[in-house]
Amino acid sequence: MAAPDDLTLWYDEPAIDWETQALPIGNGALGAMVFGGTGTEQLQFNEKTLWTGGPGSRQGYDSGNWTAPRPDVLSEVREQLDREGTMAPEAVAARLGQPKSGFGAYQTFGDVWLDLPQGSPTDYRRELSLREAVARVAYTAGGVRHERDYFASHPGNVIVGRVSADRPGQVSFTLRVSSPHDDKRISVADGRLTMRGALPDNGMRFEAQVQVVVEGGTRTDEADRITVTGADSAVFVLSAGTDYADVYPAYRGEDPHDAVTAAVDKAVEQGYEALKRAHQEDHQALFDRVRLDLGQRAPEVPTDRLRAAYGGGDSADDRALEALYFAYGRYLLIASSRAGSLPANLQGVWNDSTAPAWSGDYHVNINLQMNYWPVGPANLAETAQPYDDYVKNMVAPGERTAREMFGARGWVVHNETNPFGFTGVHDWATAFWFPEAAAWVTQHLYEHYRFNGDVHYLRETAYPVMKGAAEFWLDTLCADPRDGTLVVSPSYSPEHGDFTAGASMSQQIVWDLFTNVAEAADVLEVDTEFRERVRDALGKLDPGLRIGSWGQLQEWKADLDDPGSTHRHVSHLFGLHPGRQIVADSPEAAAARVSLAARGDGGTGWSKAWKINFWARLLDGDHAHKMLSEQLTHSTLDNLWDTHPPFQIDGNFGAVAGIAEMLVQSHHGVIHVLPALPSAWPTGSVSGLRARGDVTIGVSWRDGAAEQITLHAGRTGEITVRAAGAEGVRDERGDEVVAHRSGDTLTWSARVGGSYTIGTPA
Numbered sequence: 001m002a003a004p005d006d007l008t009l010w011y012d013e014p015a016i017d018w019e020t021q022a023l024p025i026g027n028g029a030l031g032a033m034v035f036g037g038t039g040t041e042q043l044q045f046n047e048k049t050l051w052t053g054g055p056g057s058r059q060g061y062d063s064g065n066w067t068a069p070r071p072d073v074l075s076e077v078r079e080q081l082d083r084e085g086t087m088a089p090e091a092v093a094a095r096l097g098q099p100k101s102g103f104g105a106y107q108t109f110g111d112v113w114l115d116l117p118q119g120s121p122t123d124y125r126r127e128l129s130l131r132e133a134v135a136r137v138a139y140t141a142g143g144v145r146h147e148r149d150y151f152a153s154h155p156g157n158v159i160v161g162r163v164s165a166d167r168p169g170q171v172s173f174t175l176r177v178s179s180p181h182d183d184k185r186i187s188v189a190d191g192r193l194t195m196r197g198a199l200p201d202n203g204m205r206f207e208a209q210v211q212v213v214v215e216g217g218t219r220t221d222e223a224d225r226i227t228v229t230g231a232d233s234a235v236f237v238l239s240a241g242t243d244y245a246d247v248y249p250a251y252r253g254e255d256p257h258d259a260v261t262a263a264v265d266k267a268v269e270q271g272y273e274a275l276k277r278a279h280q281e282d283h284q285a286l287f288d289r290v291r292l293d294l295g296q297r298a299p300e301v302p303t304d305r306l307r308a309a310y311g312g313g314d315s316a317d318d319r320a321l322e323a324l325y326f327a328y329g330r331y332l333l334i335a336s337s338r339a340g341s342l343p344a345n346l347q348g349v350w351n352d353s354t355a356p357a358w359s360g361d362y363h364v365n366i367n368l369q370m371n372y373w374p375v376g377p378a379n380l381a382e383t384a385q386p387y388d389d390y391v392k393n394m395v396a397p398g399e400r401t402a403r404e405m406f407g408a409r410g411w412v413v414h415n416e417t418n419p420f421g422f423t424g425v426h427d428w429a430t431a432f433w434f435p436e437a438a439a440w441v442t443q444h445l446y447e448h449y450r451f452n453g454d455v456h457y458l459r460e461t462a463y464p465v466m467k468g469a470a471e472f473w474l475d476t477l478c479a480d481p482r483d484g485t486l487v488v489s490p491s492y493s494p495e496h497g498d499f500t501a502g503a504s505m506s507q508q509i510v511w512d513l514f515t516n517v518a519e520a521a522d523v524l525e526v527d528t529e530f531r532e533r534v535r536d537a538l539g540k541l542d543p544g545l546r547i548g549s550w551g552q553l554q555e556w557k558a559d560l561d562d563p564g565s566t567h568r569h570v571s572h573l574f575g576l577h578p579g580r581q582i583v584a585d586s587p588e589a590a591a592a593r594v595s596l597a598a599r600g601d602g603g604t605g606w607s608k609a610w611k612i613n614f615w616a617r618l619l620d621g622d623h624a625h626k627m628l629s630e631q632l633t634h635s636t637l638d639n640l641w642d643t644h645p646p647f648q649i650d651g652n653f654g655a656v657a658g659i660a661e662m663l664v665q666s667h668h669g670v671i672h673v674l675p676a677l678p679s680a681w682p683t684g685s686v687s688g689l690r691a692r693g694d695v696t697i698g699v700s701w702r703d704g705a706a707e708q709i710t711l712h713a714g715r716t717g718e719i720t721v722r723a724a725g726a727e728g729v730r731d732e733r734g735d736e737v738v739a740h741r742s743g744d745t746l747t748w749s750a751r752v753g754g755s756y757t758i759g760t761p762a
């Protein structure tokens with residue numbers, strides 16, 4: 001095994017527990033959790049489309065749409081809210097909700113087991129190299145060094161394992177596959193094990209194949225297992241699929257057999273070395289773009305002990321954990337979200353259960369959006385493609401829900417959804433109603449455009465779904481009898497308090513959507529009449545920014561906030577992050593700070609990750625770092641997964657975005673360098689972050705101040721940089737560039753492909 005580096009998770013014992021100890025590999029569609037046992041090796045694996053529920057479900061499937069028309073019910077709720085001000089969630093759910101039917105759940109596919117000769121292993125090591133995207137296990141037994149390597153290849157759509165030893169003829173094991181799904185058959189022929197079946201709930205067909213290839217020794221096929229004896233090494237290749245298709249309304253496509261067979265055949269033909277090379281090129285093209293140096297060095301203790309000893313102080317080991325956690329979040333997004341499959345769900349792609357928490361689904365009242373926060377700033381644009389496809393595919397079912405439930409144009413989705421276009425409601429009183437979700441899920445598409453400046457993408461991908469979401473709100477906003485402004489009603493601040501009209505988050509989300517869609521229509525020079533309607537509504541919209549009696553930013557239109565509430569959702573700060581409605585140093589930002597301080601530093605894993613971003617946007621690096629420390633100390637498992645509890649991957653992704661926000665911000669058209677650098681990071685550097693306007697940026701700093709800033713312009717246009725003490729701008733030839741200075745900001749005209757350097761006084 002190669003010498004460890006600073007971006008490797010490692011342990012000196014096998015994993016026993018899936019959730020806290022096993023190590024994840026994945027290629028977006030396929031995922032596996034590696035345990036690294038010495039007597040028995042376990043690889044639990046997933047394929048992201050294997051879901052119960054949806055069309056054909058035994059329970060009956062209604063997409064969450066009301067099973068019978070309820071013509072007056074929405075207006076009755078609105079009238080009651082206008083009369084009484086608030087309604088209990090249970091009362092609203094009784095009128096507008098409906099029990100879930102056939103929603104389904106994400107399923108584990110099964111496990112690959114290797115039964116190995118027992119020995120007394122010494123010098124054990126299990127690791128996950130983030131740079132290589134390879135999980136490894138190594139130990140010595142009977143004087144032989146054994147090693148196993150695993151990776152999940154996106155180009156090959158396979159999971160690959162290699163079993164080797166440092167002496168010839170020492171590799172022996174039996175490979176078998178199991179699965180909790182009843183209706184399956186396992187067969188073996190020519191070293192290939194096939195497991196095939198259909199889920200009893202919805203008839204979804206699934207198939208996995210594993211091919212074993214030996215070098216030296218013998219391979220013996222049995223009825224349901226393959227035994228390797230006395231080989232020099234052996235490789236196994238696994239692929240899996242289902243007959244799911246992301247096409248409304250049936251969501252079914254081809255039988256998976258041909259695609260799985262072709263993937264395994266091709267991988268076997270390619271051979272291990274070529275597969276691994278292609279995998280690493282693919283992974284490193286994304287992973288290597290960003291480097292973060294906080295003064296870490298390769299830690300001398302295993303990752304579980306590194307985490308247990310973490311204190312958020314000023315030791316190099318603490319920096320090592322923080323830098324590792326940042327890199328791990330980027331690794332996890334690459335491993336769980338690649339083109340051609342569904343987006344990362346609540347657990348990315350990893351799930352060992354048939355009944356995971358919250359169905360392992362797509363919650364769109366925070367969680368799915370959070371998963372994609374790192375995409376822009378942390379330079380992982382490619383990972384958003386499944387998200388874009390998923391959002392586009394929600395439009396057709398969402399139009400039906402908008403029409404049937406609201407009598408509105410456009411499209412809508414509520415609190416949570418699945419791969420089968422569940423855009424309606426359920427009846428969990430504090431989480432069933434959230435029509436703002438459609439507007440919010442389109443935010444990322446516009447942000448994608450803001451980062452990369454790609455007008456074609458804006459026209460073809462982002463704008464149509466944004467426009468549909470905006471049409472819905474143009475038809476659905478209500479005039480508030482209190483002051484005549486346009487409000488969302490009924491409106492519910494996620495999972496907190498009563499229903500009201502015009503809760504701050506609802507208003508801020510609609511503000512964000514209308515602002516974005518009007519800007520987009522300007523850029524595209526389309527839809528003049530629609531643009532006018534949007535701008536007119538924006539002018540009448542209650543902006544959802546009110547400062548209350550104790551100086552807080554109000555969560556509701558009426559001043560109902562309890563200063564003692566430490567609820568994990570801090571939804572009314574949406575305009576601070578992920579929105580851009582609140583500007584740092586404004587009265588609203590000061591009020592947001594009061595609200596945030598009152599909510600405290602606790603919360604579930606994802607809640608802490610939100611707070612890293614909030615404090616960073618409030619330009620308070622020390623508090624942002626405090627939240628990172630809280631997350632690492634109290635909401636991080638030994639395998640560095642975020643825990644809600646249970647394991648929920650949004651916290652990993654939210655923290656990556658938060659760290660990026662501490663180093664560079666660009667949401668207001670100015671590239672603010674080191675806006676929230678904590679005192680715990682006095683010296684360091686980062687390269688490869690992205691700023692809006694198609695700029696790639698790096699910065700090195702010393703004693704808390706930027707030393708050198710480098711920017712690479714992806715397009716021709718103006719760049720404005722804000723950096724304390726910035727001197728002039730030089731181009732790649734070292735020539736001074738004419739820049740306009742105003743305080744700490746410098747503005748100049750950049751050329752596509754140009755590289756610029758800004759120094760600060762030594």
Ligand code: FUC
Pocket residue numbers: 346358363365366367431495604606644648
């Ligand atoms: C939201 C949160 C919960 C949990 C769930 C998956 O509803 O409020 O805390 O994260 O999503």
